[in-house]
Amino acid sequence: MLPRPARFRQLPSLLRPTSSLTKARITIISDVRQYSARTTLPRPLKIAIIGSGPSGFYTASRILNSIPSDSPNGQNVQVHMYERLPTPYGLVRYGVAPDHPEVKNCQHKFDELSSDPRFKFFGNVLISSQPSSSETISTPSSALSPYTYPHSVRISFDDILPYYSTLILTYGASLSNPLSSVPGSSSSPNPLNNVIPALGLVSWYNSHPAFSELPINLKGIEEVSIVGQGNVALDVARILLKPIDQLSKTDLSEEVLQILSESNVKRVKVIGRRGPGQISFTTKEFREMLSIPELEYKGIKNELMEEAKALIGNERMKKRLLGLMEKSIKNDSGKKLFELDFLKSPKAFLPSSENSSNVGEIEWNLNQLLSSPSSLSSPTPPNSQSSALPSGNSVMASPTGETLKYRADMIIESVGYRSEPLTGEQGGWKLPFDEKRGRVKNVNGRVVDEEGSVIPGIYAAGWAARGPVGVIASTMHDSYSLADSLMDDHYSSTSLGDSAGPLNTTPEDGIPEVIIKSQKNGGIVVDLSAWERIDQAERDRAKKMGKGKEREKFRKVEDMLAVLG
């Protein structure tokens, strides 16, 4: 497959430049650095960033802040950010839960970029390998969303690459991991109604235009099962269980609030294939669940808890989290139930007896925990205390052969995200994509070709590079590291090398011709000032409603673009 990059990804700390890895020309970095310091002027750093979520804007911000305008190289730096929606911020706007406005404060980092004339935003521009002449090729989004971004300006990599010295892919993970082998799942041949990927539900309640038409109906839904135990699962559980008056002043749109207010949800179960010691959600999110008014939580069975404690050892975060999970919360009003369930993998989603196109039951394979023998040799972070990611990967679930069924009026599939390949069917440059892992092919953020060789000047950061894990702080660290190695690479060599790939050592000036042309032909490219008008219009809408909301999001691209006249 890709033995080399995969292995390096796992063991970077063991690598040395002198590794026997390659006959290829690997230059020892210290030599290069001296060379560039002594001789020529650095070449222009003209960067295209694809995707405007946190990984994109943290990378842009790190680079522009590290090379201020008034520094010697400052005027030789430009950053152009492309985004297929008219709105920036990515998951900060469409992923972070509406009742976590404080987490969204990080978008001020993005807003700071707007005062730097070296930064330009091109919103409503969709990039793929497909040539700009073909208009109707759809972008895969999800089985649930046939949305194809019909209002966007479509351009190809080939249209823009000559204009840049550097390309950074930060377009995140906008597809769901499928449960396609489970009959009745949303990605199976015969999907049942009310089986929804978490990505779809989260995007729907956050007013993502590709998912705003999702037919969500919570009338008559009493029992909800969420498959997967990460923070997304808890976000969904919280939105479904929280009293509506605690959500009414968030940026949830009025349509969404209306549907949530009709909900009959009584019980939400969050189910994992392993045990309490292997959950992926974090303590803050769990603590928040327990603070929901009128919620009953049963805690965790003793024997499961004892096993979990034995497995996690002395790990600080897990210890605190297990301590919290252990305590049950009684509530006599008993209006809403929240449960964690363990050691179950979905076998089949079964139709309801009343309506065979709706889901009614889940059949589970019961699991037991096995400590993986390979865990001893598998790499662990140098200091597991410093990890932002819950560990426990060495503990595996193994089916016992037993099965169990229980009722589920709605099933949310929350088993992770994957990135979209930005590769088209026809000629032109293709972005190397690791289909198996669902991310851009890269080694430590440096994009590699099919043979595993680094393509000079092309990088990836955030979820598109490393998969859908980690909180915003981890994305920030990742982006900063990437930005630092990018600047290091750039300023330590005077050209892209003799096999420069698709980029230009001396990039063409200005904005890509295709952008200017498409605007002449009626295409709408949303720059920062246009975004500010959309932003203001959303705030004005909220003000008019007089309900104390800060923002009433537009749920359709048409409505966003209509603001611009």
Place this chain on the structure above:
Amino acid sequence: MSRSTMNFLRPLKNSRQIHSKISPSLASSSSSKNPIRIIKPILGSSIKRNLHTTTPRLHGEITRPEPGTGIKLTFKDSKGNEIKTIEGNEGDDLLSLAHEYDVDLEGACEGSVACSTCHVVIDPKHYDMLPEPDDEENDMLDLAFGLEDTSRLGCQVKLTKELDGLTATLPSATRNMYVDGAKARTH
């Protein structure tokens, strides 16, 4: 293989190392320029839930004391080298002070205890004088990089007179995200 003109074997490094090696101009610029300056009102401040006892407030509202009259405080980098010694007033928090004095400490959530980016390591003597971190702060510290026994969130450490002489060390930011990043999988 023939395209490997770059050295991709090196682990990612932190910026301070890199800039000092690349060129003097870059080295000086990265530390002298304020990398984060929060000037806008907190989005959604009117709809904040009161989940934690500490009310988030605007940062960057620090009034510098007359030199020689304030509470002294030293920021160090992850290697223990002094970044700068500054003076603050009673009640000022370390995140706001860092921003006021251009110390490179992030504050992604702007002091609302919703992230761990302002994590600092306090010297043991002064750590013991601080009120215990609350559950919400501990929840965030759980996610911090390079956690130590005397770690705190900078936004939650408020100066008092007895803290004069406190040292806050920035944690090591070097961390390879790819070591444990390979986790996405289905059930």
